[in-house]
Amino acid sequence: MHCDLQTVSLKSPLGIIHISSCQEGIHTIQISPDCSECVCGCVSVDEHQELFPECVKCVTWLRAYFIDPSSTCTLPSPAIHHPILQGGSWTACVLRTLQRSVCVGEVVSYTHVATLAGRPRAARAVGGAMRKNPVPLLIPCHRVCLSSGRAGHYMGGHGDQLKVWLLDHERKTSQ
Template sequence: MSRDGEYGARVGWAVVGSGIGPLLLAATDEGLVNVVFHAGDAVRGRALERLADRLGTAPVEAPDAPVLAAAVRQVEEYFAGRRRDFTLPLDWSLISGFNRRVLRELAAGVPYGSVVGYGDLARRVGQPEAAQAVGAAMGANPLPVVVPCHRVVESGGGIGGFGGGLETKRRLLALEGVLPEPLF
């Protein structure tokens, strides 16, 4: 995507169908910046308004932009069971500080088909008492699915919370073989 004058990086978006419903994917020149669940018209509109406010420029539909085309392809491959790792450039500008450290560790250190506890992830980033803060970081994740917050679970075996809804989390964990597929 090209630069957009005084506003900096242009923001493009596309919607991709998935096994958990439509996902809004948004990207800047730096990389994928946002993934939004349940991206029907109303949710998509609100998400694009939030992105415009946060990034200082109105997102434009751009499914053929290189980063978005690659993201759409990789998301489709993931949901078809043909991809385990995303190899996309990521734009981390929507998140900073502790939350960014936690999400980078999650992306790099918790592979497909595995899970980690909130407390374990807190220890990995050098904050062993910060399990609740890790939960807040998961809730603030601007790149769910690609930065796999669905792989973070409670230490006692509970599934934990999830911004996309617990059924979505269950379906993602089932796709990766962590949980059995629902019977119906």
């Protein structure tokens, strides 16, 4: 699959979020948490660049999420067009299950996701699939925690503080 990609950057409370998309949908979301005290705000694009429709949806969705995560339930989710989600692999199954079944403010275990995906004994494999998530936030891996209740790792262990922030943000705004 060859796609012409465009990338936009959005300031957020987590730092700068880079969204890569094509005409068909979102390819990746990358979070750069090294921006000090970012607020939800500007999109960085070439003035003459027209954004792909799914990119506009994604920016709208993310801005709404940072204001009130539950408001995203009424917004259309941007289409995702990453190769990892195009087939019937275990990873694609886990990520689609997670996106479809785990709602804002809900926290589930790896075992629960494995059960939802049809393989109750595959909790470790769920973790492996989630590490490949190309679109964090849209596919909410941050809502999956250890059975012990601890948050566990996020974004390869580099985003553990982000995971705690996201869970707290969803908990506070859903009360």
